[in-house]
Amino acid sequence: MTLPAGTSTEDLPGAPAPGARRGARPPLTMLVPDFPFPYDEHLAHPAGLGSVPAHRHGTEVAVVGAGVSGLVAAHELMKLGLRPVVHEAGEIGGRLRSAAFPGVPGAVADLGGMRFPASGRAFFHYVDTVGARTSPFPNPLAPQTPSTVIELRNRAHYAEGPEDLPAEFGEVAAAWRRALVEGAELEAMQEAIRRRDLRAIKEIWNRTVPRLDEETFYGFVAKSPSFAALPFSSRETFGQVGFGTGGWDTDFPNSVLEILRVVHTDADDQHHRITGGAQSVPLGLWRHAPATIAHWPAGTSLESLHHGSPRPGVTRVRRGEDGRLLVLDRWGTERAYEAVVVTCQSWLLSAGIDTEESLFSHEMWMAMERSHYMQSSKTFVLVDRPFWRDRDPATGRRVLSTTLTDRMTRGTYLLDGGEGIDDPAAADSPAVICLSYTWNDDALKWLALSTDERVRLMLHNLEQIYPDVDIASHVLGDPITVSWEREPHFMGAFRGNLPGHYRYQRRLFTHFVQDHLPPQQRGVFLAGDDISFTPGWAEGAVTTGLNAVWGVVHQLGGSSAPGNPGPGDRFAELAPVELPDT
Ligand SMILES: Cc1cc2nc3c(=O)[nH]c(=O)nc-3n(C[C@H](O)[C@H](O)[C@H](O)COP(=O)(O)OP(=O)(O)OC[C@H]3O[C@@H](n4cnc5c(N)ncnc54)[C@H](O)[C@@H]3O)c2cc1C
Numbered sequence: 001m002t003l004p005a006g007t008s009t010e011d012l013p014g015a016p017a018p019g020a021r022r023g024a025r026p027p028l029t030m031l032v033p034d035f036p037f038p039y040d041e042h043l044a045h046p047a048g049l050g051s052v053p054a055h056r057h058g059t060e061v062a063v064v065g066a067g068v069s070g071l072v073a074a075h076e077l078m079k080l081g082l083r084p085v086v087h088e089a090g091e092i093g094g095r096l097r098s099a100a101f102p103g104v105p106g107a108v109a110d111l112g113g114m115r116f117p118a119s120g121r122a123f124f125h126y127v128d129t130v131g132a133r134t135s136p137f138p139n140p141l142a143p144q145t146p147s148t149v150i151e152l153r154n155r156a157h158y159a160e161g162p163e164d165l166p167a168e169f170g171e172v173a174a175a176w177r178r179a180l181v182e183g184a185e186l187e188a189m190q191e192a193i194r195r196r197d198l199r200a201i202k203e204i205w206n207r208t209v210p211r212l213d214e215e216t217f218y219g220f221v222a223k224s225p226s227f228a229a230l231p232f233s234s235r236e237t238f239g240q241v242g243f244g245t246g247g248w249d250t251d252f253p254n255s256v257l258e259i260l261r262v263v264h265t266d267a268d269d270q271h272h273r274i275t276g277g278a279q280s281v282p283l284g285l286w287r288h289a290p291a292t293i294a295h296w297p298a299g300t301s302l303e304s305l306h307h308g309s310p311r312p313g314v315t316r317v318r319r320g321e322d323g324r325l326l327v328l329d330r331w332g333t334e335r336a337y338e339a340v341v342v343t344c345q346s347w348l349l350s351a352g353i354d355t356e357e358s359l360f361s362h363e364m365w366m367a368m369e370r371s372h373y374m375q376s377s378k379t380f381v382l383v384d385r386p387f388w389r390d391r392d393p394a395t396g397r398r399v400l401s402t403t404l405t406d407r408m409t410r411g412t413y414l415l416d417g418g419e420g421i422d423d424p425a426a427a428d429s430p431a432v433i434c435l436s437y438t439w440n441d442d443a444l445k446w447l448a449l450s451t452d453e454r455v456r457l458m459l460h461n462l463e464q465i466y467p468d469v470d471i472a473s474h475v476l477g478d479p480i481t482v483s484w485e486r487e488p489h490f491m492g493a494f495r496g497n498l499p500g501h502y503r504y505q506r507r508l509f510t511h512f513v514q515d516h517l518p519p520q521q522r523g524v525f526l527a528g529d530d531i532s533f534t535p536g537w538a539e540g541a542v543t544t545g546l547n548a549v550w551g552v553v554h555q556l557g558g559s560s561a562p563g564n565p566g567p568g569d570r571f572a573e574l575a576p577v578e579l580p581d582t
Pocket of ligand 1: 064065066067068069070087088089090091092093094095096111112113114115116117312313314315343344345348352353376377484489490492493494527528529530535536537538539541
């Protein structure tokens with residue numbers, strides 16, 4: 001929903017670099033305040049990311065996981081002349097998985113990440129690299145969304161823009177904005193992010209973290225003077241409608257710092273989807289032959305280095321007698337490496353991989369063990385055409401809308417085929433409905449049900465909101481559903497820190513700078529969604545992958561390109577604030 005962020009079309013991906021246009025207001029970007037390293041500038045720098053000594057060219061580096069983080073890391077390591085050896089237990093793409101509806105080219109269900117904020121510039125750097133096309137995602141009340149229905153307490157509100165909603169929604173939005181401005185320095189932080197004033201970003205955040213690390217999202221809302229002045233029902237409404245994509249009340253028990261990072265960096269607004277499915281980005285990286293590459297002949301790609309397919313999943317990681325790291329795959333082949341990048345969910349280092357304990361300190365193990373994962377479930381159906389473009393002749397309203405409800409379905413999204421909403425070429429082609437997208441408790445409520453049971457119940461729910469629309473009559477083929485907590489090789493959807501977890505996240509995030517570690521704890525570089533300060537956003541998976549690249553290059557005696565310091569080079573200046581343990 002377009003509530004408080006105050007962004008504009010300047011912020012769209014592909015827009016010129018900040019400050020490039022005279023007079024233009026610089027955009028909000030995911031300069032995540034814990035470590036506001038400008039990854040987008042680092043990636044765009046003409047000198048490239050760096051180099052390794054020539055005798056290191058061709059050195060193998062293991063990469064565990066072929067999600068977007070592992071593939072970004074592998075792609076950049078390959079460009080530097082190293083030889084990434086990617087291991088994957090499941091599919092290339094990981095949580096950017098797109099399931100196809102058979103027989104209908106282009107009709108896909110994005111089972112994990114499906115909408116990507118314009119402010120996530122490092123992710124969009126790779127979207128551009130692989131030449132993927134995007135279109136605006138039809139979030140509730142977004143300018144590109146034809147219509148939205150918010151159904152609360154058995155009352156449906158139809159809106160083609162925020163101004164169509166009753167005054168109560170405006171009051172709640174204003175209360176949230178005031179809570180952010182008064183309780184979390186929203187305006188000062190966003191101004192600092194727009195100006196790329198890293199010092200100001202850090203000053204604000206360094207005083208916010210100790211103040212709010214132990215506060216839940218719900219506590220922050222309920223205790224704010226702006227919400228305290230409103231009745232309880234406003235909190236309910238806020239939980240349902242929230243900000244950005246809406247429906248954030250399942251995050252109420254999480255640390256409010258998780259929410260503030262999203263709001264400050266505009267991550268929950270101005271979303272784009274990837275034409276043909278989000279998986280085309282990691283698959284594109286797998287196949288992409290970079291124009292500039294050290295050591296390898298032109299035309300080299302990750303695919304060509306791997307004879308087409310990643311190596312099998314990893315079952316054990318240990319230190320060999322010569323000090324190198326030994327990685328065993330599920331078919332019993334063990335290979336030795338000087339560096340290993342691990343991008344699977346970090347809890348899998350305990351639960352899925354036999355990892356030698358001495359590779360990490362006790363504090364690091366604790367940080368991994370404490371990971372709190374969010375659950376998530378999505379269910380999609382294919383329909384004969386985007387019939388939601390039709391208008392009811394009696395009311396003039398669209399017959400079906402993007403829907404937020406307090407019923408079990410929670411969020412329903414209408415995904416036209418072709419190049420997005422109202423693409424005339426797709427008016428009569430099959431389209432996709434995400435009948436329900438839920439998190440946490442709401443997701444667990446679907447877990448025990450079969451696909452058909454889920455769809456039947458979801459259609460029943462929607463029938464209560466749209467009694468005159470026969471959605472089922474449009475459904476084609478088999479539905480597609482996922483519950484990430486049931487997927488092999490995953491621990492749930494994504495990390496979501498609880499109050500008091502900041503210290504653990506800091507340990508995980510900063511682990512890529514290893515000079516101070518004892519030798520037995522060096523060489524494994526953690527990356528991916530779990531390690532990022534913005535879990536649940538592909539941007540964090542990408543940027544932690546780049547941190548790991550810096551760590552590997554540094555470990556192999558390489559360095560960043562002149563004039564383009566990497567994340568580790570600026571670590572002392574930008575490091576996340578440390579909270580005392582006692
Ligand atoms: C339901 C859901 C909705 C989301 N929505 C959004 C969104 O709208 N926008 C957004 O930006 N982000 C979203 N995300 C987050 C985004 O999908 C992730 O941040 C990103 O895909 C994570 O990439 P990764 O490489 O860190 O991890 P993964 O994609 O999980 O990659 C890790 C890989 O490791 C593999 N693996 C596991 N064990 C082993 C082993 N033993 N050996 C070898 N490989 C192994 C796994 O199979 C997996 O492929 C969403 C995620 C989910 C689940």
